[in-house]
Amino acid sequence: MSVWTELDSEVQKDLTACLLRAISTGIPELIQTILNLAEFMDHSEKGPLPITHDVLGMWAEQTKAFAKACRYKEMSVLKSSETAPMTFRRKITLRPNDCQSLITYANKLNVQEEAAEVVRYAERNDMNFQRRGRWYEKLNEWEKALDAYMEEKDSCTNLQNLDKNDVETPEKAAAAEEAKMHEMRCLEALARWDELNANSAIWAEQRSQRSDSIRDEINKKQLDHKMAVIAARGAWAVDNWERMAEYVSVISENTQDGAMRRAVVAVHNDENTKAMGLIEKVREMIDSELTAMANESYERAYIPMVSVQQMAELEEAIEYKRCWISAD
Structure with a gap:
């Protein structure tokens, strides 16, 4: 990019189009490289790249580069804000979706003060606060x-009691299921295992009784996957292995949660070869995520590093079991 300023406008457009095609491939390493390039150009006299902040922010979020995503969201808000007359100062105006994004990024970056300020801004400006439970979650x-x-x-x-003739549509059923999922997430965070496991049992029973249309709508939002993850954690916390295996079977094996929890169940059932294969699968999934987060800060990489440590501890458990069997 050292020759960027020497290129004519048409060549710059072609190069920008190539970068956009490259970033749209979805390859994390490639996206990270282009995001780093865009950030470098922003701070150099040759930049910035003619790619919108919204596009860069979207891809930064998808690769879990939340610091970059937050920065581009802030720049997008700043660019769209008006300059107040006579003061030459920008009047910052946040829309509800801007608040939601900033709260999400601040939460991911463990900057709770910023998230709290955004919530206070929303309250001061009488924004639609109907989904305040989600906002409190992020805080x-x-x-x-x-x-x-x-x-x-x-x-x-x-x-529902006022209108008993109202027919349950797939959309309403999915909305109700999403509310239950968030409630279960709160119970998990508060370690209220009895209540969580009771809700999990109800969810598992109702899941088998859904119509096809409702099941399809719920699957679109991956609600069963999310609820199964929470339910599995609740069962694991109280050593209910039978229930945990039941819930884990709902989670796709091609996800970190699914592979990791299957590995835990496999270790408990002495299926060591299967467990080792699943552990390696989890490591491969974590690799790209860890690379993106480590590029930003150690703190951002902490959670995936904990997962890596958990995989190592599972391997130690397998080795311990093998030694125990050999000793017998």
């Missing part, structure tokens, strides 16, 4: 989030 204020979800559930129940 890790689990008690408040749970209270909000309980209010939301009670409200839905009251509406």
Whole structure:
């Protein structure tokens, strides 16, 4: 890119189009390289690249480069803000989806102060706060989030009682299921295992009774996958291995959660060869995610590093079991 300023406008457009095609391939390493290039150009006298902040932010989010995604969202908001008359200062205006994105990024980056400020901004400006439970979740204020979800559930129940002739549509069923999923997530965070496991059992029973249309709508949002992950954690916490195996079977094996929890169940069942294969599978999945996060900061890479450590501990458990059997 050292010759960028020497290129004529047509060649610059062609090069930009090539970069956009490259970034749209979805290859994490390639996207990371282009994002780093864009960031370098932003800070050099030759830049910036003629790629919109929204596009760069979208791909940064998809590769879990949340620091870059947050920066591009802030730049996008700043660019769209108006300059106040007579003061020459920009009047920053956030839309609800801007607030949602900034809260998400701040939560991912463990910058709770920024997330809290965005929530206060939304409250001051009377934004639609109906989904406040989700916002409290991102702030890790689990008690408040749970209270909000309980209010939301009670409200839905009251509406159903008022209109008993109302037919349950797939969309309504999916919305109700999503609310249950968030409630279960709060219970997990609060370590209220009895309540969580009771909800998990109800979910598992209702899941088998759904119509095809409702099942398809729920699968679009991957709600069963998310709820099965939470349910499996709850069963694991109380050593209910039979239930855990049942819930894990719902999770796709081609995901970190699915492969890792299958590995845990396999270790418990002394299926060591199967467990080792699943552990390697998890490591391969973590690799690209860890690379992206490590490029930003150690703190960002902490959670996937914990997963790597868990895989190592599972291997130690397998080795310990083998030694125990050999000793006998």
